[in-house]
Amino acid sequence: MKLAVIGAGIGGAAAAHFLRLQFGKEVKIDVYEKAVVGGRLATVTVNNQQYESGGSVIHSLNLHMQDFVKKLGLKHRREVAIKTAIFNGDQFILEETDWYLLNLFRLWWRYGISFLRLQMWVEEIMEKFMRIYKYQAYGHAFSTVEELLRSLGGDRFVNMTHRSVAESLLELGVSQRFIDEVIAAVMRVNYGQSVSIPAFVGAVSLVGAQANLWSVEGGNKLVCSGLLKLANANLIHGKVTAISLHNSEENTLYKVRYETEEENQSDLYDIVIIAFPLHHEMANITFEDFKPPITAFPGSYHHTVSSIIHGYLNSSYFGFPDPKLFPFASILTTDSPDLFFSSIGNICPVNISSAFRRKQPQEAAIWKVFSHQPLSKQELKTLFRSYYSVQDTDWLAYPHYNSDKKIPPIILHNNLYYLNGIEWAASAMEMSAVGAKNVALLAYNRWYQHLDKIDQKDLMHKIKTEL
Ligand SMILES: Cc1cc2nc3c(=O)[nH]c(=O)nc-3n(C[C@H](O)[C@H](O)[C@H](O)COP(=O)(O)OP(=O)(O)OC[C@H]3O[C@@H](n4cnc5c(N)ncnc54)[C@H](O)[C@@H]3O)c2cc1C
CATH class of the missing domain: 3.90.660 (Polyamine Oxidase; Chain A, domain 2)
Incomplete structure (x- = not known):
């Protein structure tokens, strides 16, 4: 079985990590990155010292980020x-x-x-938001950001x-x-x-x-490179240009075409996760043969x-x-x-x-x-x-937030998923990590038909009674 993640920011790196945890060590996970691992987690250097120029601060109750840092042996700055x-x-x-x-x-x-x-107000929202960690620990996933x-x-x-x-x-x-x-x-x-x-x-x-x-000693981007290693993911330095359908005898695969410095290539995957924004100025790939067609999402x-x-x-x-x-x-x-x-x-x-x-x-x-x-x-x-x-x-x-924008879907096609729609609820490192775990669980639950673990209602109550 082969899985692809496109984009190696915190969302893509976390997705690779959670996919590995869900699907086990036998599957092959390729991660494509067109520029630098870390994406919007990046530093600039002044007088031999690095400074965060993108995402910089993390809340102490951001439990996925805390967990990554612990697993990777990194430290709080x-x-x-x-x-x-x-x-x-x-x-x-x-x-x-x-x-x-x-x-x-x-x-x-x-x-x-x-x-x-x-x-x-903030504390009440935070307390409710924290439920996600329990739901995810029990393997529950959501098919849309709204359901989540x-x-x-x-x-x-x-x-x-x-x-x-x-x-x-x-x-x-x-x-x-x-x-x-x-x-x-x-x-x-x-x-x-x-x-x-x-x-x-x-x-x-x-x-x-x-x-x-807090932030990560040495730079927040270290979490991304660390997670890719931990996931034993195969990092491909290349820009994905197109995704198309490829019908084999058993099932539908996704053909991912990409450009590296040397050549244009393609590969086939069972599951693909897109982990970068698909909005006009950033949607740099085309989707071929999909019905209905997949196009860039509105908004900027x-x-x-x-x-x-x-x-x-x-x-x-x-x-x-x-x-x-x-x-x-x-x-x-x-x-x-x-x-x-x-x-x-x-x-x-x-x-x-x-x-x-x-x-x-x-x-x-x-x-x-x-x-x-x-x-x-x-x-x-x-x-x-x-x-x-x-x-x-x-x-x-x-x-660019305004209240009339619809949040993009997570499921773009049977086994083709989109992670960055969650940014339209809120964009932050932890939101990408939450979205990454959700997409890994969703892909797994759908692949193995664990439909009782998707979009369950009244989860808090169900989990309490399961205990
Ligand atoms: C200035 C700034 C300050 C911020 N401050 C904070 C903060 O303090 N705290 C916080 O929690 N969040 C903060 N954020 C938000 C946070 O950085 C982002 O929400 C988060 O990093 C998004 O991660 P991502 O992996 O979803 O996307 P990205 O980091 O954008 O990663 C997407 C990756 O996909 C790659 N890619 C794109 N197209 C292709 C392609 N066709 N083929 C292959 N690869 C491709 C890109 O090169 C990129 O590396 C800030 C953001 C900015 C810009």
Whole structure:
């Protein structure tokens, strides 16, 4: 039996790993990668040190990512404390201090109990989301992203992919001011978009703004290369150009055509998993002979430029003429028409020795700026007194969310699956890992006709009674 995974980002690498666990060691697993293993988990190098330029932070309750790191013998990168502030283009409207109680008091003073309401909302969603780990541990799979969400949080979770985070929070009693200032800042730093993004991805974004975050020592991309090895997958450095049907005597196979530096080749597979976005600007393969035809899905991906800049911050721009007194390492922004960036943060390398210390604000440091377009010379001069280097990565980073987009299917054909539809619920490393395990279980359950393990209703109750 032969399986193919196309794309070696965290989704594809995790899919290869879970396919191996499900189908056993006899099957052959080929993974195709047209560029670099890791995909949107990538680093750039400044002065011999690497810095995350794509997906960077992971929540402590992201259990698949935790498990991968443990299995691969990787480590959590040491955390170096920082202070955050929110800038509205004119001044800081919220500043974190060293004092927990003072921070709480400031939140309460400015926003009333909105932050408590928000906290409870996020925790409830998180708690329900965690059910997925139990369902997956029992081998249950879902044939659509909607079914997966419904099993976790009922129709409410599905509806959360259609209505905006602002609308949901207002209904909860969160104040407009809190939404405009704090929620907007979090949506901008995590997804480069506004509070009109759907509530589900909004909640994931808010979870990603909590304190208990980590990343992988040496770089998050190490998880991808590690999982491919662990899965004993055969990595093919090639770009898949087309998938077509190939009817053999026994069953239908998939013919995968691909280009390597040397030649064009093809191979036949029983099961194929597509682990990269199939939306217009990224859908770089054609599907031949399929009825109904498989075409690119509507919607587009959001451009986020990640600029890694080695330089001296211009603290005057933020109202601190003396750079020595500038206390913040992370600056978020509100949705203001004058602002040309979403966030700026003083970042640490992927390897932190015990002797590492964050640079003083008056020293040259490494900053990461997220913006919608590459920063112009003038914009760089606004943010930095001077700089040594600028490295831009222009990502098609995550879906450009709006509430009327339908989530793409997982099953494209009998044994042809699509992983990245889950990004339209929310794009994050853990979501790709959850999607990868789901697709591996779904492929397995369908192949061996374990239909009782697909789209089961009332799973929480069933699992409890099975125990
Ligand atoms: C700037 C930025 C910041 C982010 N921050 C965070 C964060 O802090 N925390 C978090 O959890 N998530 C974050 N994310 C999101 C997270 O990085 C992504 O959701 C996740 O990495 C997606 O992984 P993937 O494997 O699904 O897709 P990708 O990483 O895009 O992998 C797809 C792979 O498929 C390959 N490919 C495409 N076409 C073909 C083809 N025809 N043939 C062969 N190979 C092909 C590509 O080269 C690529 O390597 C961030 C993303 C960006 C861009």
